Every structure is written in C-alpha cells, then in structure tokens.
Amino acid sequence: MSATAVNLFDPQRVPFSRRESWFSVSWLAEDQSFWLRHLRGGDEHTDLGRLFRLQPVDAEGQALQGIWSLQPDQLSFHAEGGGSLQFAWADADTLALQGQGIVLQLTLQSKRYDYAQRLSEGTVHVSCAGQDLSARVALAQGELRLDAPWQGQRAERIALELRPDAQGAWAASVHLYRVQPAREDVAGFEAARAASEADFQAWLAQxxxxxxxxxxxxxxxxxxxxxxxxxxxxxxxxxxxxxxxxxxxxxxxxxxxxxxxxxxxxxxxxxxxxxxxxxxxxxxxxxxxxxxxxxxxxxxxxxxxxxxxxxxxxxxxxxxxxxxxxxxxxxxxxxxxxxxxxxxxxxxxxxxxxxxxxxxxxxxxxxxxxxxxxxxxxxxxxxxxxxxxxxxxxxxxxxxxxxxxxxxxxxxxxxxxxxxxxxxxxxxxxxxxxxxxxxxxxxxxxxxxxxxxxxxxxxxxxxxxxxxxxxxxxxxxxxxxxxxxxxxxxxxxxxxxxxxxxxxxxxxxxxxxxxxxxxxxxxxxxxxxxxxxxxxxxxxxxxxxxxxxxxxxxxxxxxxxxxxxxxxxxxxx
CATH class of the missing domain: 1.50.10.10 (Glycosyltransferase)
Structure with missing residues (x-):
C-alpha cells in the first residue's frame, strides 16, 4: 500500500468527460478552480483549453466551500451550508447542469474578439474566438444573467450566472459547437445522466x-x-x-x-x-x-x-x-x-x-x-x-x-x-x-x-x-x-x-x-x-x-x- 491511499474518483485528479468528447471539466491547481475545457489542439493548446471557470457562489456572489464528487455519469458539488450542483454530459458536446439553493458563475477566459449575445431571455450565445468555438447556454428553469460589456471589438469580460427561481432551483445546458449548433433545446440533467451512464456501462461490460x-x-x-x-x-x-x-x-x-x-x-x-x-x-x-x-x-x-x-x-x-x-x-x-x-x-x-x-x-x-x-x-x-x-x-x-x-x-x-x-x-x-x-x-x-x-x-x-x-x-x-x-x-x-x-x-x-x-x-x-x-x-x-x-x-x-x-x-x- 502507498503511504496515503487516495480517493480513486477524486475530481481534482480525474477529469469529468465522456467517450469521444473534445471537452472535460477539470480541476486546474494553479487556479484552484474547476474549468470547462476544450481539448482540441493537443497538449500545447492555448491555456490548456480553458473555457469557463465554474464557481459556486451564494446569492451575494460570495464563493462557497463544499465537497465535489465524481462518478462516471455525473459531477456534483454539495455546499457546506446547504445547496448543490450537478453536471452530466448529454452528448459529446453538451453539458447539462442543475442547481438547488445556490448560484453557479461561468466566467470565460476572455480573449481578443470574444463576445456574448443574449438571444432570448433564457438563451445566450458566447463566441470563444480564441478557441474557434461557440457556446450556447440555454435555460430551462431559473434565471440566466449575463455581464459582457462591449468594448469596440470584444467584450471587456464575459460572466454568466445561473440563479434559482422562487422554488430554489435552476436547470440549464451548455452546448459547444464550431459553426452551427447541433441542438437548440435545453438538455435535461436526468436524461443526460442516464444516457452517459448507459454508455459507460456498455463500455464497462466489455x-x-x-x-x-x-x-x-x-x-x-x-x-x-x-x-x-x-x-x-x-x-x-x-x-x-x-x-x-x-x-x-x-x-x-x-x-x-x-x-x-x-x-x-x-x-x-x-x-x-x-x-x-x-x-x-x-x-x-x-x-x-x-x-x-x-x-x-x-x-x-x-x-x-x-x-x-x-x-x-x-x-x-x-x-x-x-x-x-x-x-x-x-x-x-x-x-x-x-x-x-x-x-x-x-x-x-x-x-x-x-x-x-x-x-x-x-x-x-x-x-x-x-x-x-x-x-x-x-x-x-x-x-x-x-x-x-x-x-x-x-x-x-x-x-x-x-x-x-x-x-x-x-x-x-x-x-x-x-x-x-x-x-x-x-x-x-x-x-x-x-x-x-x-x-x-x-x-x-x-x-x-x-x-x-x-x-x-x-x-x-x-x-x-x-x-x-x-x-x-x-x-x-x-x-x-x-x-x-x-x-x-x-x-x-x-x-x-x-x-x-x-x-x-x-x-x-x-x-x-x-x-x-x-x-x-x-x-x-x-x-x-x-x-x-x-x-x-x-x-x-x-x-x-x-x-x-x-x-x-x-x-x-x-x-x-x-x-x-x-x-x-x-x-x-
């Protein structure tokens, strides 16, 4: 046995992804944060493919401490004072998210020519020009806030917040694509989790x-x-x-x-x-x-x-x-x-x-x-x-x-x-x-x-x-x-x-x-x-x-x- 046994499914060590996806949610120690990442371009890819920093916060925007846990079908966060988040891959390009009682901030590692547009009250398009990628953030429940002030050629910053509704919950998905979105619906968490679990179980059986x-x-x-x-x-x-x-x-x-x-x-x-x-x-x-x-x-x-x-x-x-x-x-x-x-x-x-x-x-x-x-x-x-x-x-x-x-x-x-x-x-x-x-x-x-x-x-x-x-x-x-x-x-x-x-x-x-x-x-x-x-x-x-x-x-x-x-x-x- 090693000196100290590790948690085998430690999300700070093992990325959250799925079969044949170019994306993962990974812990980057230098930022002490989880990031949604884009993995095209190999190990010399710009900034390790950082897309969105994922930060659980309270209603006032204060960072929350808690426990992150990983299973093949989902990544989850449970805040110390209550409230939780769950993530599941609906398909290789779509991350389904839901939260109870807490807010999730998604902050883009913004670069030259990046911008964001609100397409509707519950839909935002983010142009990640530095990654040659677009993100479609779509809301099924709760509130979607966007902070992306325009500065002539780019957004000065790009930050989104997914906030609970009166019932204390929210649900959304992030669809990532190059030219044209493959889906415009909101991927539901439970269906995403079940699909990912079924795909993994088929692999496990072999x-x-x-x-x-x-x-x-x-x-x-x-x-x-x-x-x-x-x-x-x-x-x-x-x-x-x-x-x-x-x-x-x-x-x-x-x-x-x-x-x-x-x-x-x-x-x-x-x-x-x-x-x-x-x-x-x-x-x-x-x-x-x-x-x-x-x-x-x-x-x-x-x-x-x-x-x-x-x-x-x-x-x-x-x-x-x-x-x-x-x-x-x-x-x-x-x-x-x-x-x-x-x-x-x-x-x-x-x-x-x-x-x-x-x-x-x-x-x-x-x-x-x-x-x-x-x-x-x-x-x-x-x-x-x-x-x-x-x-x-x-x-x-x-x-x-x-x-x-x-x-x-x-x-x-x-x-x-x-x-x-x-x-x-x-x-x-x-x-x-x-x-x-x-x-x-x-x-x-x-x-x-x-x-x-x-x-x-x-x-x-x-x-x-x-x-x-x-x-x-x-x-x-x-x-x-x-x-x-x-x-x-x-x-x-x-x-x-x-x-x-x-x-x-x-x-x-x-x-x-x-x-x-x-x-x-x-x-x-x-x-x-x-x-x-x-x-x-x-x-x-x-x-x-x-x-x-x-x-x-x-x-x-x-x-x-x-x-x-x-x-x-x-x-x-």
Whole structure:
C-alpha cells in the first residue's frame, strides 16, 4: 500500500468527460478552480483549453466551500451550508447542469474578439474566438444573467450566472459547437445522466474482468479509458484514446500499443483502431512513426520504440485477424522495422538519436549522448522481425518468412556480440565506447523479453540482478533506475519511478523466461499499488505515491491487463 491511499474518483485528479468528447471539466491547481475545457489542439493548446471557470457562489456572489464528487455519469458539488450542483454530459458536446439553493458563475477566459449575445431571455450565445468555438447556454428553469460589456471589438469580460427561481432551483445546458449548433433545446440533467451512464456501462461490460477486491480499480480504469477517447477528426482518422484529459492530450506512438492490448479481447475493432490511428500517419518514404499526434498535427522530430511487433503478436492471440488485416499490418511493421534497421552501420546495431525516441526520455542510459546503441532497441526489433515472419507465413509467403527469421537471428547474434560483456548488457555510443556514466537503468534488462533465445546462464544472471532486493525491486514493483544509483530520484521520470509499460513488458519477459511466478508477483505489487494510489502517469517506487498526470490511460490499461492475469489464475481449475 502507498503511504496515503487516495480517493480513486477524486475530481481534482480525474477529469469529468465522456467517450469521444473534445471537452472535460477539470480541476486546474494553479487556479484552484474547476474549468470547462476544450481539448482540441493537443497538449500545447492555448491555456490548456480553458473555457469557463465554474464557481459556486451564494446569492451575494460570495464563493462557497463544499465537497465535489465524481462518478462516471455525473459531477456534483454539495455546499457546506446547504445547496448543490450537478453536471452530466448529454452528448459529446453538451453539458447539462442543475442547481438547488445556490448560484453557479461561468466566467470565460476572455480573449481578443470574444463576445456574448443574449438571444432570448433564457438563451445566450458566447463566441470563444480564441478557441474557434461557440457556446450556447440555454435555460430551462431559473434565471440566466449575463455581464459582457462591449468594448469596440470584444467584450471587456464575459460572466454568466445561473440563479434559482422562487422554488430554489435552476436547470440549464451548455452546448459547444464550431459553426452551427447541433441542438437548440435545453438538455435535461436526468436524461443526460442516464444516457452517459448507459454508455459507460456498455463500455464497462466489455472491460477485462478483475478479481473481486480490484472491482473499484476496474471501474476507475474503465472510466479513464472510456472518457479519454476523442472522435476521429483532422489528422486522427479513427477515434483515439488520448493519454489523459488532464494535460497529456495527445496519442503517443508506444502508449497506444498498451491501450490497444487492454481492448483486444473485449473490443477488437477498437483495439485495431488504436494501432491504425498512428500507422495511418506512417511516413511513406522512411517508414517512421510520428512521436505523437492530435487532431491538428503529427509531430515528427522524435519517434517511439518499436514495441509494435510485440504488441501485434499478443493482439492476434486475443482475437484472430482477417488476411487483409494481417497484410496491412505486415506492411506497416515491415516499413517501421526497416526505418530502424537503417540507423545501423554495416554489421552494427540500430541506434537511438535521443532518449525520447526510446520512450525513456531522461534515462541514465543517455547520459553521455547519442547516437546510442541500446539493448532494448535491438531486442524489440528481434521480436518485430519474428512477428513479421509469422505474418508472412499466415499470408502464404514462406520465402519472405524465412528471410525475416534470418534477419531476426542475425540481429540477435549482433546484439549478444556487441552489447553483452559476459556479465551485463551495455549501451554503446557511435564510436564504440560503452556508456559508463554511473547510472544503472532498468532499460538494460529489456533483453529478457527474448526469453528462451538467451543462454540459460545469461538469463539466470539477469533475473537474479533484476530481483535483487533494494536494487530495482521495491515493495511496489520495478524502479526504472536502481534505488542505489546516485542518479535515482523519487520523482525523476525515467530515473526511478515505476511505470506501466515497463511493468507489463517485464511481466511478459518473466513468462518468456519460464518464470511466470515472478510475473505474477510483479502483477500483484503493481495492481495493489494502483488500487491504493489511483492510475497516475508513474509512481514513487519506494512509497507507491502517484506522480505527474494523475489519470493516465496506459496506466489504466496495464492495470486491467495485469489484474486480469491475476483473475485468470484464480479462475483456472
């Protein structure tokens, strides 16, 4: 257990949204406020997409203190002195609101050219020019006040108030749109709540089953993955699962693999889409994948490691693919593999140009610079070449399958010859020098994914080091940097914290090495930590405390996969 268990559905950590919406209600700590936010444009979007600040006040406009609570179908506020607010998503673009006994202020983060117009006594149009967006605020009950004095080209400020009527209640909705509103009616709260709950329950029913004691964790993981989907739009050709609707509002080119894996059994079509949404953007000439994408752009300066062959092999075991789908994935994986193999000098190994390309942005492996031949990269590529061989066999191309296997074997031999010292795997710079920066990164143990390919003595040595108490292994799992390293930091990103993807990779590596018992132990430690600390971007290895973005999808997906592993073991006769 972590030092202090968190409220899993804490609205100050977990945004309120729904499937395939560009909007959320999120707590922004720098403002100490909840905001209705617009999430198009990725994680560099203006002001984190702030639209309306949501502030409960009394009749005189004084801020009220109280308790905010979150469930998948609604966000609510209960004031200390009485009175309450409720919010529910009627659809992806419409927020239904109601209040009893208190006032809600909606204040726009006003910018150049923003303005508001009263269309009727109970309807206001707000032009959010800085966000290229309009909001239609419509009243069903109560009073709607508007303060938006015009200053020649814009409103000086834009503030709305939803106030109770003589019966002490109000009801309204906020509909957000680009050009033309999709609805002009007022969305009712109860109908909105019921529709959102039904959609979530349908998703939950397709979510991997977990042991009974992990039921709250399963519900949270299902909510985060469901609510972090955005629709197909712009650069994104399929609905995409963003990493978060806090601030990591993109889809990255290895994160999507772990999210796809958690969908593979229950929603195989959506799992395919999570892979395809980035492979559809694959650079035509080089085969390189972008680092990340959002609706506005694909970002090319970096990429991510080739975990995709490893991923596809597992997805195909979960749900069979058609020949056409196998052929398409074969072509995508082949182009990506060639892009990485092209980074190797003749007779050498492929190399990273930056830690970001490895996905381990600041790992100590990169302390002395790049290009860097790191053992994880060649290990992933061996697995990808093996999967390409398997796909070629399925497609009736035996000669091509044989060629892929030969390439896999040759790359494996070069990996051992050039990066295994007889005692450990190392990383080398382009001039052949071994990185000796005093770090001790978990990345050097990724070759354990090669399992039975590794000589038995090598395998046993690496396993003994990996599970040496106090080095990488903590009460909560595997630290990304040795806890004894001078570079270890509790909140050091890839220099200490426990991460979801590495945990899943090493659980699978234990199976491949014939030690599923060790994989089960890692799964138990990880899911226990998540059940206590929530589903954050990463965790303090020594305390299990959540770090960085507090509601992350690949963390959720890995928790589901590892929890399901434990469930399956319990259910086995």
């Amino acid at each position: 979510t991997l089953p977990l042991p009974q004691d992990l039921t709250p964790l399963r519900r949270l993981a299902a909510y985060i993955t469901w609510s972090c989907l955005v629709p197909a739009e712009g650069v994104l050709r399929y609905p995409a699962m963003y990493m978060s609707k806090n601030w990591m509002t993109n889809i990255w080119s290895w994160d999507h693999c772990f999210n796809a894996l958690a969908l593979g059994a229950g929603q195989p079509e959506r799992a395919w889409q999570q892979l395809a949404v980035l492979f559809e953007l694959q650079h035509e000439k080089s085969g390189r994948l972008p680092d990340f994408a959002n609706d506005l752009q694909a970002y090319w300066r970096f990429t991510k490691p080739p975990v995709h062959g490893w991923t596809v092999a597992q997805l195909r075991r979960q749900s069979p693919w058609s020949p056409a789908r196998c052929a398409q994935m074969h072509d995508w994986l082949a182009a990506q593999a060639r892009s990485w193999l092209a980074t190797a000098a003749e007779g050498g190994l492929p190399a990273y140009d930056h830690g970001n390309d490895a996905g381990w942005d600041n790992a100590t492996t990169f302390l002395e610079g790049t290009p860097l031949q790191s053992p994880d990269l060649s290990s992933f590529l061996v697995l990808q070449l093996e999967e390409l061989a398997a796909l070629a066999e399925l497609l009736g191309r035996p000669a091509e399958a044989l060629d892929w296997r030969r390439q896999a074997d040759a790359l494996f031999e070069r990996l051992l010859a050039q990066l295994w010292t007889g005692e450990r795997f190392v990383a080398r710079l382009a001039d052949g020098r071994v990185v000796e920066g005093g770090g001790d990164s978990l990345i050097a143990y990724i070759p354990l994914l090669l399992g039975q390919r590794l000589p038995a003595a090598m395998r046993e040595r690496l396993l003994a080091e990996l599970f040496e108490p106090g080095r990488f292994l903590s009460p909560h799992g595997l630290a990304t940097e040795s806890q004894r390293s001078p570079h270890y930091r509790a909140d050091g990103y890839w220099r200490g914290p426990i991460w979801a993807p590495t945990t899943l990779l090493f659980v699978d590596a234990m199976d491949r090495c014939g030690r599923p018992d060790l994989g089960d132990e890692l799964a138990r430690r990880y899911t226990t930590m998540c059940a206590s600390s929530g589903l954050a971007e990463n965790y303090d290895a020594q305390t299990g405390a959540p770090l960085r973005d507090p509601a992350f999808t690949w963390t959720s997906s890995v928790a589901l996969l590892l929890g399901h592993r434990l469930y399956s073991k319990k259910a086995a006769p």
